[in-house]
Amino acid sequence: MLKTMIPKTIFRANLFRKITTAVGLLVFSSSLTSAQTRLSTHWEELTADDFRSAIQQSQGTCLLPFGILEKHGPHLPLGTDLLDVRYAALHAAEQEYAVVFPEYYFGQIFEARHEPGTVAYSRQLQFQLLQETTDEMARNGCKKVLIVNGHGGNESLLPYFAQSQLEKPHDYVVYILGLVETPAGGPQAKSIGPDWHAGEAETSTMLVAHPELVHQDRAKNESGADLGRQKLPANVYTGIWWYARFPNHYSGDGSLATREFGQFKMNAWIDGIVKATRAVKADQESLKLQNEFFEKATHPLDTRPQ
Numbered sequence: 001m002l003k004t005m006i007p008k009t010i011f012r013a014n015l016f017r018k019i020t021t022a023v024g025l026l027v028f029s030s031s032l033t034s035a036q037t038r039l040s041t042h043w044e045e046l047t048a049d050d051f052r053s054a055i056q057q058s059q060g061t062c063l064l065p066f067g068i069l070e071k072h073g074p075h076l077p078l079g080t081d082l083l084d085v086r087y088a089a090l091h092a093a094e095q096e097y098a099v100v101f102p103e104y105y106f107g108q109i110f111e112a113r114h115e116p117g118t119v120a121y122s123r124q125l126q127f128q129l130l131q132e133t134t135d136e137m138a139r140n141g142c143k144k145v146l147i148v149n150g151h152g153g154n155e156s157l158l159p160y161f162a163q164s165q166l167e168k169p170h171d172y173v174v175y176i177l178g179l180v181e182t183p184a185g186g187p188q189a190k191s192i193g194p195d196w197h198a199g200e201a202e203t204s205t206m207l208v209a210h211p212e213l214v215h216q217d218r219a220k221n222e223s224g225a226d227l228g229r230q231k232l233p234a235n236v237y238t239g240i241w242w243y244a245r246f247p248n249h250y251s252g253d254g255s256l257a258t259r260e261f262g263q264f265k266m267n268a269w270i271d272g273i274v275k276a277t278r279a280v281k282a283d284q285e286s287l288k289l290q291n292e293f294f295e296k297a298t299h300p301l302d303t304r305p306q
């Protein structure tokens with residue numbers, strides 16, 4: 001009995017293997033065709049040859065989503081800004097094709113050095129690494145680099161970086177997209193005071209980008225209240241202002257977050273990146289003006305009013 005059963009089982013197994021192989025080949029070849037026709041938006045996923053086509057398809061427009069590694073209250077992951085900005089930029093690039101640079105989190109975060117998990121590179125390295133990154137992107141055909149900021153602590157660094165591109169000639173343009181404001185008309189925010197870091201807004205967007213990393217039940221384990229410990233006029237700036245107000249590196253209340261609010265905010269962000277990418281692609285003036293400026297800067301005494 002056993003002897004006669006074995007060949008039949010083997011035959012059935014062989015037949016099954018043949019069918020599954022055939023089906024597998026079909027699925028494989030169809031995914032191969034779609035991989036051939038549809039270029040990835042991720043720089044690191046492209047082959048060298050496809051990269052050439054990707055640069056052409058993106059018209060030399062590349063996104064550099066800029067995050068950070070820092071504490072995000074008691075309930076959100078250290079990489080919140082990086083995860084959020086990549087989610088937004090990659091979804092935007094699906095709508096308006098652009099090549100998206102890999103994970104970048106080498107920004108300004110000195111004010112959170114007292115908290116675990118913060119990675120704060122020196123100011124020289126932040127600047128040099130960003131310059132060499134955009135230089136290398138441009139050398140590879142990204143003549144329009146759109147830095148998409150995902151971290152409030154970079155809001156002084158990035159415009160200064162863009163300003164400093166006039167220091168010496170470049171054959172490419174750096175564009176900065178600051179944090180995108182949420183338009184009116186969506187779900188009403190519940191927060192009354194400041195909601196600037198790991199609070200209702202940021203927790204809500206993480207509920208969309210990576211809900212599995214949100215520990216909302218821990219959101220009240222620490223206070224995100226504004227301690228207002230500095231008594232200075234609003235137009236007097238110090239580097240310790242943030243610590244003076246929010247020493248727990250938490251501003252707002254993450255327990256108020258909802259996925260619905262997060263989706264509205266995230267959609268607005270994605271939309272903002274799509275609009276900026278389209279405007280950057282259409283921009284024919286900036287590089288021309290830069291070149292004119294650099295040429296004039298070599299002989300300022302000859303400059304005449306226009």
Ligand SMILES: [Zn+2]
Pocket residue numbers: 072080081150151152197198202
């Ligand atoms: Zn953040």
